[in-house]
Amino acid sequence: MSQHRSQQIAQFQQDLAFTPLESITKLSKLLFLLVFTNVYLLIYLTYLVFSYDLKQLIIFYFSFDAMMMLFLIILKIKFSFAVGNSIFDIFFSTIFKTILFIHFRFRELEIQCLGYAVFAYYLLRLFALLFQKVFRKVFIQRYYIYIQGIKALLALQLMLILFKWKGVLEWNWFVIFSVAWSLLVIFFIFHLILILSIIEIMHDYLLRRASKSQIIGSVWLILYFCSFSGIPMWFCYIICQNQEIINYPTSQTSLTLSIIVILQTFIIFIFSTIFRQHVKNYIQDIGFEEQIQTSNPKDTKQQQSKANNSLKITLPKKLIQVSSTYFEFFKQPSQQNQQIQNVTTNNFSVINQKVRLNAFEFVARMDQIHSPEKESKLMQNEEKCQVCFLQEPHIVMLPCRHGGICNDCLKQWLQKSPNCYLCRQKIHQLCKIQKDESGNFTIKEIAVFKI
Known part of the structure; x- marks a missing residue:
C-alpha cells in the first residue's frame, strides 16, 4: 500500500512538471x-x-x-x-x-x-x-x-x-x-x-x-x-x-x-x-474565494465536463472527514449522515464563520518512531504537502477523504483531472481546514463541484 502510494505521488509530481503555472496571481x-x-x-x-x-x-x-x-x-x-x-x-x-x-x-x-x-x-x-x-x-x-x-x-x-x-x-x-x-x-x-x-x-x-x-x-x-x-x-x-x-x-x-x-x-x-x-x-x-478553474476560454467545454466549476455552500455544524492515510475515523451519531445529506447544490452561500470539528484528530505513526530525531523529522514531513513538500497541507477531498495537499498543488492537479490524486475517485467537495490550538482541525471553507 505504501509503495503504491509512493508511485502515485511520484507520477503526480511528474505530471505537475508539465503543467503551466498561472502567470497572473x-x-x-x-x-x-x-x-x-x-x-x-x-x-x-x-x-x-x-x-x-x-x-x-x-x-x-x-x-x-x-x-x-x-x-x-x-x-x-x-x-x-x-x-x-x-x-x-x-x-x-x-x-x-x-x-x-x-x-x-x-x-x-x-x-x-x-x-x-x-x-x-x-x-x-x-x-x-x-x-x-x-x-x-x-x-x-x-x-x-x-x-x-x-x-x-x-x-x-x-x-x-x-x-x-x-x-x-x-x-x-x-x-x-x-x-x-x-x-x-x-x-x-x-x-x-x-x-x-x-x-x-x-x-x-x-x-x-x-x-x-x-x-x-x-x-x-x-x-x-x-x-x-x-x-x-x-x-x-x-x-x-x-x-x-x-x-x-x-x-x-x-x-x-x-x-x-x-x-x-x-x-x-x-x-x-x-x-x-x-x-x-x-x-x-x-481569501479562499477564488474559483479553482482554468482560465483558457478554449477549454470551457472541457472544464464543464471535468467539473472544474466550484461554488461555495453553507456548512453543517459538524462534518466527519476521514482518510486512511492522514486522519483517524471517529464514529458519530446518526445525525451526521442527515447533516451531510443537507449539503446540496441548491444551498449556495459564502461561509462567514469557522466551524470546529472535534472529530478531527491527527494520528501520529507511533510504530515508526524510534528516536526524538526521527520523531522530529516525521512531524515535519507530516505537516508539509505530500506533493511539493514546501507548504502546509490544508485541503481535504470528499467523498474519498484524502488530504495532505496544499492549495497550489491542488489547483494545478484540477487543471488536469477532477479526480483525487491518490485514489482517482471523482471529487465532489473540497474542504479547507486549519489546525487549531488544541490540535483539532477546523473547517474554514468548503467548495462543491458541479458534475
Missing part, C-alpha cells in the same frame, strides 16, 4: 491596483508641485488611461485575465476627461449634468448586482458588490466637486469632500485594527500558534493599506487646504507626499519580491 492583481492608484495620485501631485496648466493635467491623465487600457487588453487576450468592467470604466473615464477638456479649453458646458449621469450609471450597476444576488439567486462574490458600492460613492463625490465648480453649492471644500472623508475614516479604522492585530499575531507566533507567513503577510498588508488610508487622506487634506487657504505651502507638502508615495510603492514591491511565497500564502489564507 492574486498578488499580481493587488500590486497592479497599487500602481494604478499611486500613479493617479502622483499625476495630480505633480500638478500641485509645478503648477502647470489644467489642460496639461487632463492630457497626462489621457495618456495614462490609454496605457492602462492597452495593458488590460493585452492581459485579456494573451493571459485570459479577468478584467471585468475595468476596460469599460477606463473608457468611461476617458469620455469624462474629454468633456472636461472641452469645458476648460473651448467653451463652458453644463458639467453638473455630467455628474448626474456618472452617479446614476454606477448606482444602477450596484442595484443590478444586488437584484441578481437577492432575487435571482445568482452567485456573486461580496467583493464585487463592495467594489461597486465604493465606485458609486466615488461617483457621488465627483458629482459634489462638479457642483462646487459650477457654483451650485456654496460649501467649503472640506464639506464637499465629505464622502471621501467618510470612506477614508472607515479605511483608517480598518488599517488601525490591522496594526493592533499584528501584536496578537506575534504573540501567537511565539507560542507556535501562528505561522511565519501570517506575520510577514500581516506586515505586508499594513504597508499595502497605506495607499488606501493614510496617503489618500493626506492627499485630500492638501487639496482642501490649497483651495481654502491662499498662502498654503502646497508645493512643499505635495512634493513630500510624492516622495512618500514613491518610497511606499518601492518598499511594497521589494517586500513582495523577497517574501513572495509567504505573502502568497497569506493572501490565499485570507
Whole structure:
C-alpha cells in the first residue's frame, strides 16, 4: 500500500512538471491596483508641485488611461485575465476627461449634468448586482458588490466637486469632500485594527500558534493599506487646504507626499519580491474565494465536463472527514449522515464563520518512531504537502477523504483531472481546514463541484 502510494505521488509530481503555472496571481492583481492608484495620485501631485496648466493635467491623465487600457487588453487576450468592467470604466473615464477638456479649453458646458449621469450609471450597476444576488439567486462574490458600492460613492463625490465648480453649492471644500472623508475614516479604522492585530499575531507566533507567513503577510498588508488610508487622506487634506487657504505651502507638502508615495510603492514591491511565497500564502489564507478553474476560454467545454466549476455552500455544524492515510475515523451519531445529506447544490452561500470539528484528530505513526530525531523529522514531513513538500497541507477531498495537499498543488492537479490524486475517485467537495490550538482541525471553507 505504501509503495503504491509512493508511485502515485511520484507520477503526480511528474505530471505537475508539465503543467503551466498561472502567470497572473492574486498578488499580481493587488500590486497592479497599487500602481494604478499611486500613479493617479502622483499625476495630480505633480500638478500641485509645478503648477502647470489644467489642460496639461487632463492630457497626462489621457495618456495614462490609454496605457492602462492597452495593458488590460493585452492581459485579456494573451493571459485570459479577468478584467471585468475595468476596460469599460477606463473608457468611461476617458469620455469624462474629454468633456472636461472641452469645458476648460473651448467653451463652458453644463458639467453638473455630467455628474448626474456618472452617479446614476454606477448606482444602477450596484442595484443590478444586488437584484441578481437577492432575487435571482445568482452567485456573486461580496467583493464585487463592495467594489461597486465604493465606485458609486466615488461617483457621488465627483458629482459634489462638479457642483462646487459650477457654483451650485456654496460649501467649503472640506464639506464637499465629505464622502471621501467618510470612506477614508472607515479605511483608517480598518488599517488601525490591522496594526493592533499584528501584536496578537506575534504573540501567537511565539507560542507556535501562528505561522511565519501570517506575520510577514500581516506586515505586508499594513504597508499595502497605506495607499488606501493614510496617503489618500493626506492627499485630500492638501487639496482642501490649497483651495481654502491662499498662502498654503502646497508645493512643499505635495512634493513630500510624492516622495512618500514613491518610497511606499518601492518598499511594497521589494517586500513582495523577497517574501513572495509567504505573502502568497497569506493572501490565499485570507481569501479562499477564488474559483479553482482554468482560465483558457478554449477549454470551457472541457472544464464543464471535468467539473472544474466550484461554488461555495453553507456548512453543517459538524462534518466527519476521514482518510486512511492522514486522519483517524471517529464514529458519530446518526445525525451526521442527515447533516451531510443537507449539503446540496441548491444551498449556495459564502461561509462567514469557522466551524470546529472535534472529530478531527491527527494520528501520529507511533510504530515508526524510534528516536526524538526521527520523531522530529516525521512531524515535519507530516505537516508539509505530500506533493511539493514546501507548504502546509490544508485541503481535504470528499467523498474519498484524502488530504495532505496544499492549495497550489491542488489547483494545478484540477487543471488536469477532477479526480483525487491518490485514489482517482471523482471529487465532489473540497474542504479547507486549519489546525487549531488544541490540535483539532477546523473547517474554514468548503467548495462543491458541479458534475
